[in-house]
Amino acid sequence: MSSSDAAELRKHTAAMAALFQSRVSSFKNRADLTPLVKRLNKSAAVTTATETWGEGDWECVGIDGSMDFDERMQMILFYVSGTGYRCPLTVSRSDVTVGLRKLQRDQNLSVTAAVPIWVEDAAALSRQRLGETEFDFNYSMQGIPYALMLMAELNLARAAAKEESTKLVFLDRPLSSTFPSILNDLRMLLRLRSSSLLGIATPKGQVTKLDLQLGAVLGSGQRYLPARGQHLVARAIRELMSGEKTRGQLASALGLDRDGFDNLVKRLARFDQLEDGMLLDHCDLTSIMIRDGVKDYWERLVNVTQQVLDKVFYTRGEHPLLMGEDKWLTVLDLNAINLFLLLMLLDVAINGNKTIVGIAKDTTATDLTRAVFPYLTWRGDLKTDKPLPRVRNDRAFLAILSATNNREVEPPWRFIAYDSCFTTLMDNNDPEIPLRAARKVVASEQLFVRTYFQLRSFKTDSAMRSPVFLCDRPFCLKLDHKSIREFDVLERAHSQRLDPFFEDGDFSELDNLILYLLSLSDNPEVIEAFGHNQLLYLADKAVKLRVKSMRSTLRGVADLELSSLARRERIFTILSRHRDMRADSELRRTRFARNA
DSSP states (O other), X not given: OOHHHHHHHHHHHHHHHHHHHHHHHTTTTOTTTGGGEEEOOHHHHHHHHHHHTOSEEEEEEEEEEEEEEEEETTEEEEEEEEEEEEEEEEEOSSOEEEOGGGOEEEEEEEEEEEEEEEHHHHHHHHTSOOOSSHHHHHHHHTHHHHHHHHHHHHHHHHHHHHSTTEEEEEESSOHHXXXXXXXXXXXXXXXXXXXXXXXXXXXXXXXOHHHHHHHXXXXXXXXXXOSSGGGHHHHHHHHHTTSOEEHHHHHHHHTOOHHHHHHHHHHHHHHHHHTTTOSEEEEOSSEEEEOTTGGGHHHHHHHHHHHHHIIIIIOOSSOTTEEETXXXXXXXXXXXXXXXXXXXXXXXXXXXXXXXXXXXXXXXOOHIIIIIHHHHHHHTSOOOSSOOOSOOOHHHHHHHHHHHTTTTOOSSEXXXXXXXXXXXXXEOOOSSSOEEETBSBOOOSSSEEEEEEEOOBOSSOTTOBOOOEEEEEEOOHHHHGGGBOOEEEEETTEEEEEOOBBOSSSOOHHHHHHHHHHHTSOOTTSGGGTTSOHHHHHHHHHHHHHHHHHHHHHHHXXXXXXXXXXXXXXXXXXXXXXXXXXXXXXXXXXXXXXXX
């Protein structure tokens, strides 16, 4: 590199450093922002634990998964592993303790899958065209093992949460970000109007497209559904699940006037038409009623979910993704099952008083500057005569705020908790309607609650701290009802009423308890677990080692099978990539030269 290039690079780097320094300086002495950070209240956390779980000896579990894939002679080999670590969780009226010294891997919470696929079939499974370059090919292949890994994690989390002794489950992924991603895949599957899940027999009949549609919009029927916009038809169908309704009864239950109800009836008829008339028994001038058997949709979906889990992880001797001759479970099918699994996990958490916590180590979320701060300003809870620092990334924003105001912000702390629907909102710059949909529609509220946390600082320098992480959990009406806010947002150019969770003047007991449990669950002696979570750290190490072992072992098994096929059919150059053949030749040449 020439001296002029080095000089230019140094000048540009200095300019970037100066820009960053100015942004860091804008965080200093921000008494207007530091009140948004909540310190841990230990006594309140202990009280919440005893009231939520009761005194006793319980357990907490950490679940993680890993994946990899390999290409051997025109065949893709997918490797997936998931496992769980558990330790004692003791709750008394005086304290809550997490027994990390008794932490151990639970062999019952462990699944693996090794899936071979011909490259020619991989395009059908991934539901997209395979890239021509190696980069594009690798990118398109990521979806299959990722869906299987997610399935392993959600399956193990649900199994752990169903155990009576388990009260707390940590997942190494954010629930609120996972949900919309797999929901979009299920919606894409419905638009394609074809799926290998359709027609699978269950005790309540065969799975239909209507079942998948109802699973997407209703879940099990327990989740909150607002009577607005895209959610209105689903809310109406849920009301009809309890039996025939007169037009007046349904309109009253949904809070609709005559014009609004007439529009709903048209939308219901359209929905029924798209589902081949399988939804409505009748919809006339007096009453509306759904067909017999429709309300059993969730039982069918639960059954088919278990069938897929058994096939992928527990059945030996059959291909995990092959449902019949050339009938594959695609990425969209797998993520449809993942959505149902996640909704089942939420039901277990709410009905069994279990706490599920998702943690994200790395996130590029911009919720705070895009929606949370504008909403706080509109409410009058954020008053400042200074411009907000120009750092959009939430984790970076809070990490710099914590370091530059280390005397006012002492770990362990968390940011105010807010509804996951804020991830789909942005500033509307309107004194009457503060926020609007970032992408046409606003996600359903009262599903997940998000926050950020930081657990530790270095003893020798209080400004040096552990990373800031995102965590989220399912919305819990019993504990969260007092923090439900009502305000209008703009959706598709229309004003809509929103009822999300938002912690501002109130104090979130459940998020305070989670912060306390997180502060008891890290390992300051290991840098990777400093301020993170020891259960998830060990689970991560275990599954990565397992996948690495699977790859090295099963690659040899696959090579043995495929090599005999290549010799028998004399198709070496078809089943081997030129790059692989060249690498093998170069390796042999190098070995020969060393031995010569």
